[in-house]
Amino acid sequence: MTDLWYSEYHTDDVRFSIKVTKQLCSEQTPFQKIDFFESETFGTFFTIDGLMMVTQKDEFAYHDMITHVPFAVHPAVKRVLIIGGGDGGTAREVCRYPGVKHIDLVDIDERVVRLCQQYLPQTAAVLDKDPRVHMHFEDGLQFVGRAQEGEYDLVLVDSTDPVGPGEGLFTNTFYQNCYHALADDGILINQHESPYYPAYAHEMLRAHSKIKNTFPIARVYQFYIPTYPSGHWLFGFASKKYDPIVDFQPDRWNALGLKTKYYNTDLHTAAFALPSYVREMLEHGE
Incomplete structure (x- = not known):
């Protein structure tokens, strides 16, 4: 019997592969192709248009770092907008905060949500299960464009790469609409690509430049996730008021007693300490 392998090309001559024990589902929607697989090491995982999205084994790294970093800085997040995030992991982490009153999750493709469920x-x-979560199946760019001024305390852009349905979530218009939708002390976190391979670094720099031109505070932080290209991945932190280091409140966050697998308050500040080559790229746009 021939082995079945999932492979993703990270560059033309570099690929990442996982041996598949079973293919669970394959579905072409009006927006994208969705596949679910089982594997021994990474458990269940799913891909969109052949690109890795989530695995059971390492999803905690991504969802911890997109969520807990802003919550450890902003003292009173009540209304949250999640753009993308149809797998539900980001919403799961946001729902752990009792102070949150309302969560809007906007994903263009309902099938992502239903298949992940x-x-x-x-x-x-x-x-x-959580009545605070309100799901909207539509284009995130259009949704945030209709938001009221100052409607949200936190916007989490849990998007795919800037191709296909996710392309509009990396534009000047989108970031400007996010700025409008955020309160005066609001925070934006965006999936910020990787600095390592040139094609990903190019998109990272494009996004950072647009955010820096939109928000008075724009920082970048890192985390490590084995199944994403190079394993070295970034989030962007943008805010109208809060600096992620100066306004960081570790004692307040620790008092919540949340058990996490990746994020902790010692790691928080360190995540913003970037390798020299990344700092130079961000400073010079090269």
């Missing part, structure tokens, strides 16, 4: 309940179970 079926095959990846580890991340998606909260979506139908």
Whole structure:
């Protein structure tokens, strides 16, 4: 019997592969192709248009770092907007904060949510169980464009790469609409690509330049996730008021007693200490 392998090309001559024990689902939607697989090492994982999205084994790294960093800085997040995030992992982490009153989750493709609820309940179970979560199946760019001024305390852009349905979430218009939708002390976190391979670094720099031109505070922080290209991945932190280091409140966050697998308050400040080559790219745009 021939082995089945999932492979993703990170560059033309570099690829990442996982041996698949079973293919659970393959579906072409009006927006993208969604596949779910099982593997021994990474458990259930799913891809969109052949690109890795989430695995059972390492999803905690991504969802911890997109969520807990801003919550450890902003003292009173009540209204949250999640753009993308159809796997539910980001919403799961946001729902752990009792002070949050309302969560809007906007994903263009309902099938991502429904298939994750079926095959990846580890991340998606909260979506139908917490009444604070309100799901909207439409284009995130259009949704945030209709938001009222100052409607949200926190916007989390949990997007795919800037191709296909995710392309509009890396534009000047989108970031300007996010600025409008955020309160005077609001924070934007965006999936910021990787600095390592040139094609990803190019998109990272494009996004950073646009955010820096929109928000008075724009920083970048890093985390490590084995199944994403190079394993070295970034988030962008943008705010109208709060600096992620100066306004960081570790004692307040620790008092919440949240158990996490990746994020902790010692790591928080360190995550903004970037390698020299990344700092130089961000400073010079090269």
